[in-house]
Amino acid sequence: xxxxxxxxxxxxxxxxxxxxxxxxxxxxxxxxxxxxxxxxxxxxxxxxxxxxxxxxxxxxxxxxxxxxxxxxxxxxxxxxxxxxxxxxxxxxxxxxxxxxxxxxxxxxxxxxxxxxxxxxxxxxxxxxxxxxxxxxxxxxxxxxxxxxxxxxxxxxxxxxxxxxxxxxxxxxxxxxxxxxxxxxxxxxxxxxxxxxxxxxxxxxxxxxxxxxxxxxxxxxxxxxxxxxxxxxxxxxxxxxxxxxxxxxxxxxxxxxxxxxxxxxxxxxxxxxxxxx
Amino acid sequence: xxxxxxxxxxxxxxxxxxxxxxxxxxxxxxxxxxxxxxxxxxxxxxxxxxxxxxxxxxxxxxxxxxxxxxxxxxxxxxxxxxxxxxxxxxxxxxxxxxxxxxxxxxxxxxxxxxxxxxxxxxxxxxxxxxxxxxxxxxxxxxxxxxxxxxxxxxxxxxxxxxxxxxxxxxxxxxxxxxxxxxxxxxxxxxxxxxxxxxxxxxxxxxxxxxxxxxxxxxxxxxxxxxxxxxxxxxxxxxxxxxxxxxxxxxxxxxxxxxxxxxxxxxxxxxxxxxxxxxxxxxxxxxxxxxxxxxxxxxxxxxxxxxxx
Numbered sequence: 068x069x070x071x072x073x074x075x076x077x078x079x080x081x082x083x084x085x086x087x088x089x090x091x092x093x094x095x096x097x098x099x100x101x102x103x104x105x106x107x108x109x110x111x112x113x114x115x116x117x118x119x120x121x122x123x124x125x126x127x128x129x130x131x132x133x134x135x136x137x138x139x140x141x142x143x144x145x146x147x148x149x150x151x152x153x154x155x156x157x158x159x160x161x162x163x164x165x166x167x168x169x170x171x172x173x174x175x176x177x178x179x180x181x182x183x184x185x186x187x188x189x190x191x192x193x194x195x196x197x198x199x200x201x202x203x204x205x206x207x208x209x210x211x212x213x214x215x216x217x218x219x220x221x222x223x224x225x226x227x228x229x230x231x232x233x234x235x236x237x238x239x240x241x242x243x244x245x246x247x248x249x250x251x252x253x254x255x256x257x258x259x260x261x262x263x264x265x266x267x268x269x270x271x272x273x274x275x276x277x278x279x280x281x282x283x284x285x286x287x288x289x290x291x292x293x294x295x296x297x298x299x300x301x302x303x304x305x306x307x308x309x310x311x312x313x314x315x316x317x318x319x320x321x322x323x324x325x326x327x328x329x330x331x332x333x334x335x336x337x338x339x340x341x342x343x
Numbered sequence: 344x345x346x347x348x349x350x351x352x353x354x355x356x357x358x359x360x361x362x363x364x365x366x367x368x369x370x371x372x373x374x375x376x377x378x379x380x381x382x383x384x385x386x387x388x389x390x391x392x393x394x395x396x397x398x399x400x401x402x403x404x405x406x407x408x409x410x411x412x413x414x415x416x417x418x419x420x421x422x423x424x425x426x427x428x429x430x431x432x433x434x435x436x437x438x439x440x441x442x443x444x445x446x447x448x449x450x451x452x453x454x455x456x457x458x459x460x461x462x463x464x465x466x467x468x469x470x471x472x473x474x475x476x477x478x479x480x481x482x483x484x485x486x487x488x489x490x491x492x493x494x495x496x497x498x499x500x501x502x503x504x505x506x507x508x509x510x511x512x513x514x515x516x517x518x519x520x521x522x523x524x525x526x527x528x529x530x531x532x533x534x535x536x537x538x539x540x541x542x543x544x545x546x547x548x549x550x551x552x553x554x555x556x557x558x559x560x561x562x563x564x565x566x567x568x569x570x571x572x573x574x575x576x577x578x579x580x581x582x583x584x585x586x587x588x589x590x591x592x593x594x595x596x597x598x599x600x601x602x603x604x605x606x607x608x609x610x611x612x613x614x615x616x617x618x619x620x621x622x623x624x625x626x627x628x629x630x631x632x633x634x635x636x637x638x639x640x641x642x643x644x645x646x647x648x649x650x651x
Contacts, residue, residue, distance in 0.1 A: 069449070069452075070450055073446065073449045073450055077446050080442070081435060081437075081438075084437045084438070085437055151432070151433045152429055152430075152431045152432040152433060153432060153433070153434065153435075155393075155398065155429050155432070156427065156429050156432055156490075157450075158396075158398055159396050159398070159422060159425060159427040160422060160447070160450045160451060161419060161422040161423050161450065161451065161452075162450055163419065342398070342399050342400075343393070343398050343399065
């Protein structure tokens with residue numbers, strides 16, 4: 068157990084030292100603030116809660132940005148250490164490969180959690196200070212956004228590990244990381260949309276579409292944020308889907324959990340079999 | 344296979360789909376022995392080290408390290424007893440020496456105090472708070488050594504430990520190694536720099552294309568190589584020609600000759616006979632120097648032979 072914490076601590080300190088955490092936190096905070104103050108301007112007389120509008124805009128942007136940050140953080144963690152030769156050395160220490168990969172995962176998800184919480188959180192506090200009133204529901208939606216963003220990031224860290232243990236060279240890993248990002252964030256949705264257009268609602272019913280969305284961590288995240296909370300669902304324009312949806316938020320939550328666990332388990336398994 | 348061997352390899356092979364890295368290797372390193380492993384690049388030295396460390400499994404054969412199979416579950420707990428210095432390791436350049444050594448010390452359950460002591464031992468006490476990107480190659484190598492010494496290892500595997508070290512640092516390095524051996528630590532050392540190993544090793548194993556071509560003490564290897572012995576004789580002025588002729592009858596070959604000096608080559612078994620003859624010459628002979636074949640020469644002989 069100690070070894071896991073030592074590894075996690077090293078990952079965290081490394082990210083702190085090379086300003087990774089600082090950069091990611093600043094990026095997320097800037098994004099959240101600019102969305103809050105620019106994005107909510109045209110709300111006008113609708114009297115929507117500034118906080119909830121921000122949550123929706125942020126959720127839509129997190130879907131693009133956070134997976135990218137997570138993949139960049141994780142794609143070279145195994146293959147990079149192998150290339151540098153430090154993996155060979157570490158594997159002669161009393162540290163099992165599962166301990167190593169789990170420690171790294173803890174470290175990386177903590178880095179991402181910290182950046183998200185501090186980045187979005189500080190923006191949230193600034194928004195609340197400027198808004199006329201902030202209800203408990205607003206805070207709930209905001210906390211939900213932070214929590215689900217962490218889950219989304221962790222799922223992509225997990226996917227990044229899978230790439231990292233599968234490839235032989237770092238260069239391959241970075242190429243694959245971009246491909247994974249493109250696929251889940253852009254192509255998958257376009258494919259689903261395309262099928263829907265072609266199908267004209269003949270065979271694909273709403274619940275089947277919902278199910279399809281669970282097969283993508285980014286869409287699970289969208290589903291969770293845009294439909295999971297009453298207030299945001301109404302504002303996001305997803306209420307028509309959400310209204311008919313038979314899937315409770317637990318499904319989206321479970322799907323995200325599976326997207327963290329399954330790729331991680333496979334990468335741990337592949338890594339423990341890999342010859343150095 | 345007795346218990347007194349820290350390392351025993353029995354007919355161990357490691358074949359990759361593309362090449363045979365190591366074939367039918369027998370290697371026995373008794374406890375407390377300093378064994379040098381020499382060979383070209385690609386002779387299979389690093390593969391052998393990985394096998395000993397349990398990082399890869401042999402294709403055939405079996406090996407016992409400190410009494411256990413290194414791929415065993417039990418062996419995992421014994422890793423604290425093994426120190427390893429890899430050939431190429433690049434540490435995180437933004438870390439300081441202190442941060443790095445403490446990271447490794449924690450993993451080996453070693454106290455902070457002990458790891459700072461080790462940094463002093465390898466001569467990095469003053470540089471401990473500097474970032475690793477400011478370290479020279481030799482300093483990084485010494486840091487690697489400090490790391491290998493964590494946890495009081497009973498077995499040390501050093502892959503090219505002196506590459507990039509200046510002569511003074513090398514000397515210091517071998518001082519540390521000698522101390523460790525005196526404490527009973529078994530050491531397996533890979534190196535290209537052969538001359539500096541001569542005085543240090545108990546035994547030498549020569550590898551070529553994945554096979555052990557020779558193994559034993561330096562004396563045994565010399566005998567097996569059958570290299571001629573070089574003798575340099577200093578005689579009274581103008582006497583060289585006179586004694587050269589009878590020496591030829593004693594299987595000696597004159598390689599160089601001038602007014603006062605004679606250089607001879609003779610087969611090792613003819614050595615004593617030749618020396619006795621030189622002794623009989625009395626005061627004509629002023630000095631006799633004997634040169635054993637160096638490890639470099641031995642290596643050149645064995646590394647061109649295929650198979651044991």
